[in-house]
Amino acid sequence: MKPLTDTVILLRDTSEDEAVRAFAEAISGDDARSYAKAYALLLHENMQNSFAEYLAQKILRDGNLFAERAYNRTLDADTRRAMAYDLGLLQALANRTKSLPPALAAAAAEGMPQIGYGQDDGMFGRQWNSEKTLDSLARFFAQNGYGIFLGNKAFTYCGGALRPVRNTSRITLADLKNYEEEKRAVESNIISFLRGLPYSDMLLYGDKGTGKSSTVHAMLNKYAEEGLRAVELQKDQLSEINVVKELLSALPFRFLLFIDDLSLEEKDEKVTSLKASLEGSMNEKSDNVMIVATSNRRHILKENFSDRDNSVHARDTMEEQLSLSDRFGLTVCFSSTGKAEYLSIVRQLADDARLTLGGNELDALAERWAIMKGGRSPRRAKQFVDYAFACQAKHTEIDF
Secondary structure, eight states: OOOGGGGOSSOHHHHTSHHHHHHHHHHHHTOHHHHHHHHHHHHHTTOTTOHHHHHHHHHHTOOOHHHHHHHHTOOOHHHHHHHHHHHHHHHHHHHTTSSOOHHHHHHHHTTOOOOOOOOOOTTTOSOTTSHHHHHHHHHHHHHHOOGGGSSOOEEEEETTEEEEOSSOOOOOGGGSOSOHHHHHHHHHHHHHHHTTOOOOOEEEEESTTSSHHHHHHHHHHHHGGGTEEEEEOOGGGGGGHHHHHHHHHTSSSEEEEEEOSOOEETTOHHHHHHHHHHTTSSSOOOTTEEEEEEESSSSOEEOOGGGGSSHHHHHHHHHHHHHHHTTSSEEEEEOOOOHHHHHHHHHHHHHHHTOOOOHHHHHHHHHHHHHHHTSOOHHHHHHHHHHHHHHHHHTOOOOO
8 A cells, every 4th residue: 555645746845754754654554664763753853742743844844836835925726725635645644643554553552652643733723624724824934934944044055955054143233333334235225125126236345354244144134034035155156156046036035145255366267157147147137136245355356466567467457356346236345443433332232241341441451352362343342242241241350
């Protein structure tokens, strides 16, 4: 007898889950070995007594057509019907925890641990394939996304596919002190992007530690609920940038294609790929992909001293540098901080952390930290306040 899950239409990822598959094969073949495998896999997830809940969680994270169309608000009657059919099959499978075939029932009677049904998930109700359940699922996917995009907002690109970044920065715009005009320019462009208005690819440049990457992370955190996602590309992946854009253009989210700490040699073949992707290739600018790069330099291409040997080559080099940087429609400079700006950031961070240091003492220690660490920047300010907070929490002297 074939497993119940063999005729699933949309929920293939759920039906091919290792524990689900093992349980289905155990029931269809009255096979204790497959049943034991299913039990072991569920036990590892602490779900051996809650198979119905385990299935429900898998369904909610299944990147299927029903979920995608629900998110897109394009759900049709045939897709709903296919989903109802699958839900009916999977609930029938879960119900088999209560009615084992003969050999499995005998093994259970002799002491083999049993997989429990548990309780129905509140969203699914008692009848998983009901119209009410379908409506609840449609609302869930519309509000939260689907598949790997459910609960994940940042991704990397590897082997032709997106991979979720599970541990992302939680930084907010409120955590980033000063640089108000810079943040405002970036945020305005992202809002235009999210609303389907004309937008620009962005280059954020300036000294290290000034908050360029953190600003991108904070924007992602703020607007993830509005469908904003980010995919980070490494410099050595730039030759694939148009392939990635094609992949993302078919998805119903808005993506920041993020390239951090970008600098390239003039003769690097990746320069051509990046320039073509920004403007000038057969690949049209995608409505749902914005290229965002950060760099410590305004002109991304590095200039060698040999480039200055003659005025003709120097002029060509400068034009090549500008032709890449200028293809970013928006460039935002995060300039280095002077003493006053640095101490202003320290004081604001210290207030957030509720440090008990007095103003003069705080300033003196922060300035000493900057001198010892080699410069003033928002990053140095954050590092100092974090260190001071840890010392305060441990009731130890701030000594470095």
